[in-house]
Amino acid sequence: MKVLLFATLKERAGAPRIDVRLDGATTVAAFRALVAAQHPTLGPLLPQALVAVNQEFAFEEDAISPTDEVAIFPPVSGG
Amino acid sequence: MKVLLFATLKERAGAPRIDVRLDGATTVAAFRALVAAQHPTLGPLLPQALVAVNQEFAFEEDAISPTDEVAIFPPVSGG
Amino acid sequence: MTTQPEYFDITTEPIDLNALQRRVTTPLDGSVVAFVGTVRGMTPGAREPVTERLEYEAYRPMARAKLAQVAVEMRQRFDDIHGIALVQRIGDMAVGEVVVAVVVSCGHRGGGAFDAARFGIDRLKQIVPVWKKETRPDGSSWVEGDYTPRPGD
């Protein structure tokens, strides 16, 4: 699945989106581990990163399925 | 001396300024009585009216001299 | 550039909020708060609920001086604010038009700008010699102020 990246994560990856292989539904916590394994360069940023699923903040036990719109980004700093 | 009027007082007098005869310095309280005597049409409005002397609010015992800039107006309602 | 820009005006021209924001904003400022007074057309519950127009007049030189006094009092109470703009429009205005603006800048959004703007509009309505006449469907009349100045005002 395509995963959207913003700010520091986009900069570190060198791209606004990455591919993550996901075999069926999982949790945000497990998804974080998958991304770290498949994209080691993002590893140091993932523990503090926020995950959004279908444009809502998602928490560690929330579900992710391959058809969801998923984004990973640092805590927001707008305004 | 010329005395400036605003809002209800101007409307009642039919003019933005009136002449008030003043023989030397007096107090705001006495000035109010002089205006009422010389311009009876303003009489009903004077008790609640504010008096400004040289563009500062003036109070009953404050002095007025014939060379001051004096204005009479109702409580403000701007903003 | 001064860190305490000030702008006071009694004007018949429309009030430009973008221009006032630029006037008050210094390089130290990340926050600007504006209070804007507009001509309200309907006041549910009032005895005369519908306003068509308001006509404002001012004792201009005194009004300008009192705007400056309001700014002094704002700075006395809120010591982290930087720029202040106080503008009262006068003349004839229709429902929805901007009549008055109090615009204040400060460094951070948690600073004094919100409270300073609130104090500023309250104070302006107490001591700045401006009056308004209201036109309603049934006629027109002067709006009565309810503040009596005290020594020091």
Next chain:
Amino acid sequence: MTTQPEYFDITTEPIDLNALQRRVTTPLDGSVVAFVGTVRGMTPGAREPVTERLEYEAYRPMARAKLAQVAVEMRQRFDDIHGIALVQRIGDMAVGEVVVAVVVSCGHRGGGAFDAARFGIDRLKQIVPVWKKETRPDGSSWVEGDYTPRPGD
């Protein structure tokens, strides 16, 4: 005309405060409060006191949805407010430029518009997915946010 106009935007265009004021003002309103965030150039006491530019990016569809959520929360807390405009500018901005605006109308100056605007900017900075990169004389870096969303955010 609705008495609860709303306007939400994530935009690369300059923010026009006059237009936002007009958008939120209904015939029931005599008061509009605007909080405006600007690019601060100097932050005395900070480790890196000088900012030259800020570059903002957003997760646009989510950011727009979160602006709408901020408005819902504003109405839940301040039930006398009428119009709400929430606009975040993104892209590259110089010191002094307007980055964000929270504009709220209500009937009277003693109503909820001041507190609603203050709540609105605080909440916007917590939950709207926007990030800024700061350029200083010595280089550039992303500004770190400090809020961790909770369920319901």
